[in-house]
Each structure stands twice: as C-alpha cells, then as structure tokens.
Amino acid sequence: MQVLKPNEGKPITIYDIAREAEVSPATVSRVLTGNSNVRKEKRKKILEIIEKYNFKPNAMARGLSETKSKIIGILVADVRNPFYAELFLACEQAAKLAGYTVMLCNSLNNMEQEEYLLDQLVQQRVDAIIQIGGRVDDLVSNMEYVEKVNQVMNTIPVVVTGKLEGTKCKMVRIDSMKAMELLMEYLISLGHRDIAVVGGSDKVLSTYEKLVQYRLSLQKYHIPFDPDLISPEGTYNVESGYRLMNEMLAKGKRPTAVIAINDFAAAGVMHSVLEHGYRIPEDISVVGYDNTYISQILNPSLTTIDYNYQYYGKSLIEAAIDAIEGKGELLKLVTPGLMIRGSSGSRR
Amino acid sequence: MQVLKPNEGKPITIYDIAREAEVSPATVSRVLTGNSNVRKEKRKKILEIIEKYNFKPNAMARGLSETKSKIIGILVADVRNPFYAELFLACEQAAKLAGYTVMLCNSLNNMEQEEYLLDQLVQQRVDAIIQIGGRVDDLVSNMEYVEKVNQVMNTIPVVVTGKLEGTKCKMVRIDSMKAMELLMEYLISLGHRDIAVVGGSDKVLSTYEKLVQYRLSLQKYHIPFDPDLISPEGTYNVESGYRLMNEMLAKGKRPTAVIAINDFAAAGVMHSVLEHGYRIPEDISVVGYDNTYISQILNPSLTTIDYNYQYYGKSLIEAAIDAIEGKGELLKLVTPGLMIRGSSGSRR
DNA sequence: TTGCTCTGCGAAACCGCTTTCAACTTTATC
DNA sequence: GATAAAGTTGAAAGCGGTTTCGCAGAGCAA
Structure with a gap:
C-alpha cells in the first residue's frame, strides 16, 4: 500500500x-x-x-463539473442596517440547511455598484440571486435596471423583496399594508386619533403601501386626514427622523402618537420628542418598524413591527431554490406581527 | 460568419x-x-x-485552472453586531480594489459552527481566511481550535484580529491598551477619579488588555484601584451592561465616569444610570468602544473609541494578500482614536 | 539567401471533480 | 446448473477556463 x-x-x-x-x-x-x-x-x-x-x-471542480455552484448570491443595500443583517443571517442559516452556501454583497444604494455586483455574481455562476433592498424597493422600477436584471435572468433566477416591473423575478414581500393596519388598530384602540407618520419616502414601495393603509385605517375610524401629520420626503436614518419630527413640532402639530418608518427613524423621532420636553409614552407614543435590536437599545424600548426574520429568510431561500428548480409561485407575502414595548401607551 | x-x-x-x-x-x-x-x-x-x-x-473554471479562487473568506462572530458589519464592509471594499471577492460567514460564537465554516471555506478553496472575533478573541487559545486552524493553515493562510497561540496566523489587531489609555487620559483630564469599567470578560484578550491599561493609568495618576469599580464577568450586550451597572449602583458605588466595554454595554449602562435618576453627563459620564451608529442613536450620543474601519479593513485585506503571497509581517497594530460626543463631561 | 529572433496564434494538456458507458461480478430464478 | 437481473467498478469524456509548446511568418542582420 x-x-x-x-x-x-x-x-x-x-x-x-x-x-x-x-x-x-x-x-x-x-x-x-x-x-x-x-x-x-x-x-x-x-x-x-x-x-x-x-x-x-474542491468546490470549483465540482461546480464546474455539475455546472452549478451551490451558492446563492445575496445582494443587500447595506449590512450595517440591522434589518438587512438579520435577514441575511436568517438566509445564511436556511441556505445551510438546504445545502447551499451564501455570498453577500452590499450595493450601498448605488445603482452602478448594484449592476457591478450582479455581474460579479454572474461571473461566480451563483445558482440564484436574492436581492434585498436597493433598486427593488422603488415604487416605480428603473428601466435601465430592469433591463440589466432581465439580462441576468437569462441565466440566473432572481428573487426580490420588493418588485421589479417588467421582469419575472419571484417576490417574497412583507405585507406592509397589514403591518400598518396592525399599528393603526393598536394605536387607535389606545385612544389615539392624532397619529403622525414620520420618515421615509413614498417613492419607496413599502412606504407607499404603508401610507395607503394609513389613510384606509383613518377612514375606517372616521378620523379626518391631516396632511401635516405626514412628514415630507425623508430618508431612513436617525437624522432624518430627528429633523422631520422637529419640523412637525415646529409647525405646531402635536400628535399623540407617531409612527416612525423604521427603527432608525424612531430613534430620531424619540430624540426630538424628548428634547422638546415631552415624555414617551405619557405625552407622545412612538412606534417603529423592523424590531431590530435598536428597538431594545432605545429608552424607552420601542414598540415596533416584527417580521420573524427566521421565517422571512427561510421563505427567501425557498423561493430561490424553487426558482432554480423552475417551480413555485411568483409572489409570497410574509405576515408581520406587533411587538409591544415601552414606547407606546394610552392617550392621556 | x-x-x-x-x-x-x-x-x-x-x-x-x-x-x-x-x-x-x-x-x-x-x-x-x-x-x-x-x-x-x-x-x-x-x-x-x-x-x-x-x-x-466562469469563475469556477478559471479558479480551477489557476488553482486559486480569488475569494477571501471572512469569518465573523455575528454581522448583526455593527462592529463586525462595519469591518466586513470595509474589507469588502478593500478586497474589490485588490481584485478579490469576499465570502462572509457567521460563527455565532459557536465553536462547532466555527470549525464547520472553516471546512466550508476550505472546500470553496478560498485563497485566504480572515477571522474576526470568536475563538480568536480568547485570552488563552483553545487547543482544539488551534489544531483545527493549523490543519487549515496547511493549505490556506489565516489572518486574525486577535491571536491564536500555537499557530502562524498573521494578526491585525487594535491597540486596546492605547484605546483605554485614550479614554483614561481624557476622563482624568476632565477631573474624574472614580472611574468604573463595566461589561465584558477578562477572558477576552482585548478586554484583558483594557483592564491592564486601566490599572496602569490609575497608577500613573496615583488613583487607588477599587476592585468594586470593575464589574464582574459580563457579556457584550445591552442587558449585561444594564444588569452590571445596576449591581454596581446597588452596592453603593457611585463612579462619576463609566467606561463601558463596547457600545452595546454602554446602551445598557445608560439605561441603568438614567433609571436611577442620574443625569448623563452631568452626574455620570458614560463612554464606550467601537463608534458604531449605536453611539449616535443613544441619547445623549455616546463618546466612544473610534477605529477607522476603512483603514482597519484595508489592513486586514492587505495582510491576507501578503499571506497569500507569503510575505508581510506577522503582527500589525491599528491605532484607535477618540470620538467625543455628548455623554461625557467634566466632573461636577 | 541564410540564419535568427520575435510576434501571433492554435493544438492540446491540465485543473479536480462527476457521470456515462460498458464490462465484469454476484446473486436470484427456475 | 444455466440464465437473467442486479450490483460494482474503471476508463474516458466533459465542465470552461489557462497555459505550455511549437509552428508559421515577419523583420532584420550578415
């Protein structure tokens, strides 16, 4: 021997x-x-x-031989945002169980970078691409990007968390209307009627949907819509929440409850509210979206919409694998839940 | 044609x-x-x-032919921790400039998972592995893990942010002693003498070093060391900071400045301090480590140690590439800086 | 014209694995 | 005990690139 x-x-x-x-x-x-x-x-x-x-x-040899890499590419806007980090982690774990490896890329909300990364993933011959955030969040899809994705889809299936009109991307989306409905029912049940929405941009699909449901819920309870309780165009970070809330208060508006567009914005809103000498939640309730650990860091801790990241990630991976195998439905909605903490309370 | x-x-x-x-x-x-x-x-x-x-x-074909993947594996403890996210992102960008792709894995501080992922990266034939956090943070290296890494190093160079005694891993480390020195000099210059250190475990290399420097700085200014101002064994999250600070205050200790072991712990410490009716920074200054966006979310915003993630990430990638090419030094120290914000002030 | 160096390019081997195909063994069936 | 069916196994082709090797032709000096 x-x-x-x-x-x-x-x-x-x-x-x-x-x-x-x-x-x-x-x-x-x-x-x-x-x-x-x-x-x-x-x-x-x-x-x-x-x-x-x-x-x-050797995975390269095997992949070459089988003409598949057993890698799923995951394109997120920015892992530093804990929402994306949570989701990526959930995907990573689900992928592992399914025998796949995962490759993370950050687009940093830059379309050039996004296209570059798609090419990169094509070059790696990943078996599928999951795009979370970025271009696929737009309410109206960018045509140039649609073209790019279609070109990619020629050989690799793409799953998105938003939508990309003009492509055949599978979609796994959070039911944003449902999420807003949960918040509104909750706040209204606490007696609130002057409810503001702060942060975000209605050019973003999920935000647009939230605003639509916001008005539907107001309507349901016969609460008049006050345009001044909706903040103008904002981004999704702390500063934006802070600035927009300041502006709203400066305008003399004094909602008893504020729905911040995500946990970051909620942090900004809370800073502003506290700085103006109001108490949370005694004077003003503040709620957010995402249930990242930020919700727990804030003081008081934040009532927020929870997505069950494990389930969401698993659904994304399943959709990707279905796409690889050429089966499964085009759209799947993920149902959000409500996580009640200290930042919200009854209207005084 | x-x-x-x-x-x-x-x-x-x-x-x-x-x-x-x-x-x-x-x-x-x-x-x-x-x-x-x-x-x-x-x-x-x-x-x-x-x-x-x-x-x-096709990257697999090319990789197979050239017997190199042009991929650098990055093994972090948990991307949900913004410290790791920041560092990963910096690595990703530096790698791109150097013509490499990056593959992220999360060990979730689980040694089995860590070993599994190492095998995974070996299978992918990554050209180098950068391990950030996890086993390589331990003050005394786990022999079983050392053996595993040595086995991996047989074919793939490994770069770590801590140390792994008994291996030839290149190290790119933050100068933790320097970091603590910066904080101590700063706080002492503000008149503080009763300075606590909260959170973390001295079984972790960087924390151990911080505590060594803490005592050195006290000595330098002839401030007696009070063991009760050092919190016992803790973890690195919000709850731990909260609980340990509560315990310290319950013991009747009343430091005028608290050094939290990282930004998470600082968040917990701040909750505790505020809950006890003290003001920050008027009554108690609180400072942290890492300068993640958490520092900006906190209210007041946190004075903290800044690492210049761009530079740190670049150094890691450079070390990895050096290792691939069989050159470069064994150890590189990254010098931290101080980011002063609202959570710290003069002793009253 | 001969001899040499250089440049440009195709044939073919090779990277390390999977899989088909055909041949060879066993085992089952009657 | 003959024959069919099932189980094992190795040779070789193929996955899609890179690279070595050698040949052909160009350019140049003698």
Whole structure:
C-alpha cells in the first residue's frame, strides 16, 4: 500500500484518495456524492482515508463539473442596517440547511455598484440571486435596471423583496399594508386619533403601501386626514427622523402618537420628542418598524413591527431554490406581527 | 460568419466567443487575461463580441485552472453586531480594489459552527481566511481550535484580529491598551477619579488588555484601584451592561465616569444610570468602544473609541494578500482614536 | 539567401471533480 | 446448473477556463 506524501501546501485530490484506497477516482467520487453503488468495505475504507486526510472536495471542480455552484448570491443595500443583517443571517442559516452556501454583497444604494455586483455574481455562476433592498424597493422600477436584471435572468433566477416591473423575478414581500393596519388598530384602540407618520419616502414601495393603509385605517375610524401629520420626503436614518419630527413640532402639530418608518427613524423621532420636553409614552407614543435590536437599545424600548426574520429568510431561500428548480409561485407575502414595548401607551 | 444561437439559459463560453470571432479559445483567453500577444484588430473584435453577449468568464473554471479562487473568506462572530458589519464592509471594499471577492460567514460564537465554516471555506478553496472575533478573541487559545486552524493553515493562510497561540496566523489587531489609555487620559483630564469599567470578560484578550491599561493609568495618576469599580464577568450586550451597572449602583458605588466595554454595554449602562435618576453627563459620564451608529442613536450620543474601519479593513485585506503571497509581517497594530460626543463631561 | 529572433496564434494538456458507458461480478430464478 | 437481473467498478469524456509548446511568418542582420 502506498502512502500519500506529506501534504506540502497542495490540497490533496480525489486521485490521491483513490490511489491510497486502491480504487479508481470514479469510485471515490461515488462515495463523495452519496451514490449507493459502492461495496460496503470499499466505501468504509475510502471514508476512512478521507477522514484521515480531512479531504474536502474542491468546490470549483465540482461546480464546474455539475455546472452549478451551490451558492446563492445575496445582494443587500447595506449590512450595517440591522434589518438587512438579520435577514441575511436568517438566509445564511436556511441556505445551510438546504445545502447551499451564501455570498453577500452590499450595493450601498448605488445603482452602478448594484449592476457591478450582479455581474460579479454572474461571473461566480451563483445558482440564484436574492436581492434585498436597493433598486427593488422603488415604487416605480428603473428601466435601465430592469433591463440589466432581465439580462441576468437569462441565466440566473432572481428573487426580490420588493418588485421589479417588467421582469419575472419571484417576490417574497412583507405585507406592509397589514403591518400598518396592525399599528393603526393598536394605536387607535389606545385612544389615539392624532397619529403622525414620520420618515421615509413614498417613492419607496413599502412606504407607499404603508401610507395607503394609513389613510384606509383613518377612514375606517372616521378620523379626518391631516396632511401635516405626514412628514415630507425623508430618508431612513436617525437624522432624518430627528429633523422631520422637529419640523412637525415646529409647525405646531402635536400628535399623540407617531409612527416612525423604521427603527432608525424612531430613534430620531424619540430624540426630538424628548428634547422638546415631552415624555414617551405619557405625552407622545412612538412606534417603529423592523424590531431590530435598536428597538431594545432605545429608552424607552420601542414598540415596533416584527417580521420573524427566521421565517422571512427561510421563505427567501425557498423561493430561490424553487426558482432554480423552475417551480413555485411568483409572489409570497410574509405576515408581520406587533411587538409591544415601552414606547407606546394610552392617550392621556 | 456564424452567429451564436440565442442564448437559452446556458451561459455562453469562451468557445462560443472564439467561434464567432473566428479565432481559437486560447486567443480569447489571452484577451481575457490581458495577455498582450494578440493582434490589435483581433483583440478589438473579440472584445466587441464579449461586450455584445455580455460574456463573463466562469469563475469556477478559471479558479480551477489557476488553482486559486480569488475569494477571501471572512469569518465573523455575528454581522448583526455593527462592529463586525462595519469591518466586513470595509474589507469588502478593500478586497474589490485588490481584485478579490469576499465570502462572509457567521460563527455565532459557536465553536462547532466555527470549525464547520472553516471546512466550508476550505472546500470553496478560498485563497485566504480572515477571522474576526470568536475563538480568536480568547485570552488563552483553545487547543482544539488551534489544531483545527493549523490543519487549515496547511493549505490556506489565516489572518486574525486577535491571536491564536500555537499557530502562524498573521494578526491585525487594535491597540486596546492605547484605546483605554485614550479614554483614561481624557476622563482624568476632565477631573474624574472614580472611574468604573463595566461589561465584558477578562477572558477576552482585548478586554484583558483594557483592564491592564486601566490599572496602569490609575497608577500613573496615583488613583487607588477599587476592585468594586470593575464589574464582574459580563457579556457584550445591552442587558449585561444594564444588569452590571445596576449591581454596581446597588452596592453603593457611585463612579462619576463609566467606561463601558463596547457600545452595546454602554446602551445598557445608560439605561441603568438614567433609571436611577442620574443625569448623563452631568452626574455620570458614560463612554464606550467601537463608534458604531449605536453611539449616535443613544441619547445623549455616546463618546466612544473610534477605529477607522476603512483603514482597519484595508489592513486586514492587505495582510491576507501578503499571506497569500507569503510575505508581510506577522503582527500589525491599528491605532484607535477618540470620538467625543455628548455623554461625557467634566466632573461636577 | 541564410540564419535568427520575435510576434501571433492554435493544438492540446491540465485543473479536480462527476457521470456515462460498458464490462465484469454476484446473486436470484427456475 | 444455466440464465437473467442486479450490483460494482474503471476508463474516458466533459465542465470552461489557462497555459505550455511549437509552428508559421515577419523583420532584420550578415
């Protein structure tokens, strides 16, 4: 019996294993892929040698041979946003269970970068791409980007958390209307009628939907709509929430409850409210969206919409795998829940 | 001239390009790799066809052929922690500039998972691994893990942000002693003498170093060391900071300044302090480490240690590439800075 | 014209795995 | 005990690139 020469930096291959086990590479490959047509003793011997050298088959070779990488590319706007981080992590875990690896890219909300990364993922021959945030959040899809995605979809399926009109992307979306409905029913049940919405832009699909539901809920309870209780165009960060809330208060508006467009904006809103000498929630209730750990860091802790990231991530991965296999539905809605904490209370 | 059949889901290859350009695949490969020995007109024609079909060479094939993936694996404890997210993002950008792609994995501080992911990265044949947080943060290295890493290092260089005694990992580390020194000099210059350190565990290398420097700084200014001003064993999250600060105050200790072990712990400390009716910074100054956006979310915003993530990430990638090329130094220290915000002030 | 160097380019080998195909063994069936 | 069916196995092709090698032709000196 021959022995492998001590492995000097070169990873060992299936051939090395085959030689030592006195079988052909094909047989080693069979045990690697779980093919059952290998005699028990041989399988055992091969497995022992694999174990002994801690052999890991080269994923590039395997991928090349099978023309699939077993990698799912995940394109997010910015992992520093805990919403994306949570979702990515959930995807990573779900992917692992399904036998896939995951490759994360950050677009930083820059379309050029987004297109570059798509190309990058194509080059890696990922089996599917999940795009979370960025261009796919737009209420009206950017045509140039649609074209780009269609070109990619020629060879690789794309799943999005928003929508991309003019493409056949599968969608896994949060039911934003439902989320707003939950908040409104909750706040109204606490006696609030002067409810503001702060932060975000109605050019973003989910925000647009939230605003639509906001008005529907007002209507349902016969509360008149006051345009001044909706903040103008904003972004999704702390500063924006802070500034917009300041402006609203400066205008003399004094809602008893504020719905911030996400946890970041809620942080800004809370700063502003506290600075103006109001108490939370005694004078003004503040609620947010996302239930990231920010909600727990804030003081008081934030009542917010919860998405069940585990489930959301799992759904995304499932959709991706369905897309790879050419099956599954086009759209799936994820139902949000309400996480009640200290920042909200009855109207005084 | 022949024309490619409309691309029906199968990515086109170098051979398709070659056929249409009426050259050999070798020539196409030459223009792809930037080899200069191709006549101008041919190069131009080939490039046009590549452009026309938006051809991207298969990274697996290329990687297999060159026996290198051009991927750097990045193993972090948990991207949901903005410290890791920031650092990862910086690495991603630096890697891109250097022509590398990056593959992120989360160990979730679970050693089994950590070992699993190392194997995963080996299987992908990444060119180098950067491990940020997790086992490499331990003050005394876990022997089993050291063995695992040594096995990996047989074929793939590993760079760590901590240390791993018994391995030849390159290290790129924050100068934690310097960081603590900055905070102590700053607080002492503001007149503080009763300075507490809350959160973290001295079984973690960086925390250990911080505590060493803490005592050195006290000594320098002839301030007696009070063991009750150092919190016992803690973790690095909000709850821990909250609980430990509560305990310290309950013991009757009343520091005028608190150094929280990171931004999360600082959030907890601030909750506790405010709940006890003290003002920040008038009664108690609170400072933290990491300068993640949490520092800005907190109210008042947090004075904290800043790491210059861009530079840190760049250094990590450089170290990885150096390791791939078998050069560079073993250890590099990154110098931290101080970011002064509203949570700290003069002793009253 | 001969001899040499250079440049440009195709044939073919190779990277490390999977899979088809055909041949060879076993085992089951009657 | 003959024959069919099922189980094992290795040779070889193929995945899509890169690279070596050698050949052909150009350019230049002698």
